[in-house]
Every structure is written in C-alpha cells, then in structure tokens.
Amino acid sequence: MYSQIAFSFRRFADRLSHYFMTGESYNYSSPLHLLSVFSRLEQLKSAPDTKGRARPGSLLLLQILQTEETCVLQLVAPAEAAPEQQKISVLSPLGSALLGTSPGETCRVKIMGSVLHFKLIKILKKG
Numbered sequence: 001m002y003s004q005i006a007f008s009f010r011r012f013a014d015r016l017s018h019y020f021m022t023g024e025s026y027n028y029s030s031p032l033h034l035l036s037v038f039s040r041l042e043q044l045k046s047a048p049d050t051k052g053r054a055r056p057g058s059l060l061l062l063q064i065l066q067t068e069e070t071c072v073l074q075l076v077a078p079a080e081a082a083p084e085q086q087k088i089s090v091l092s093p094l095g096s097a098l099l100g101t102s103p104g105e106t107c108r109v110k111i112m113g114s115v116l117h118f119k120l121i122k123i124l125k126k127g
Helices: 002-020 031-046 095-098
Strands: 061-064 069-076 087-089 106-111 116-127
Touching: 031 095, 069 095, 069 116, 087 095, 095 106, 095 116
Parallel strands: 069 087
Antiparallel strands: 061 069, 061 116, 106 116
C-alpha cells in the first residue's frame, strides 16, 4: 500500500514539475512577464560582465532547496523546449527565473500557491 501511495505521489510530482517547467498558459498571457524576460535577454546580450550567467543554451546544475535534490536543465528558446529531455524554455516560470543568475545565486518560482527555491550550483556548459 505504501508503495502505491509513493508511486501516486511521484506521478503527481512529475506532472507538477512538467507544468512548472513549461507553464505555457502562465507565460504567454502576461505582457509584463514577457517584457521582463526580453529585457533580461537584451542585458545578457549587450553587457560585458554577464559571461558567467545563465543564458539560452546554458546547461545548469540546480539544487531544489526544499528537498536538497539536484537536477540538470538546459535553458532553450521556446521552440526548442522539451521538458522530458530537461530542456526548458526561457519563457517558462523556472526558465525565466533562472535567466541571468550566477552560480551560488538562488531564485524562486511560485506555483499553485507554493514557492519553490532553486540554487544554481554550476553552469556546466555556457550558452
């Protein structure tokens, strides 16, 4: 019985993480969110001191602070997003929160009334 509960919870967690990594309904409906993301992308492109920051194409090692789990994700353009391959859009809630962060910095993502905190451990591959 406990294994069924754990399995059900894991399936729910997987669906939740998929939503949380893609979150298409949230992203494209908010002009303010889009403006913020485009502004950060422009800053990353033009500022000379942004080489060690997360940007499109970056492969990132993250830690979920609440659970201390680690994961590897790649920030990509919306057309290249494939959450099952750990490729998340820079327009997704998590992708936009990570955009421009440096190793050691944290970001937070609000989803379904909860706030999750992530720490960028290392940029494994620069974008």
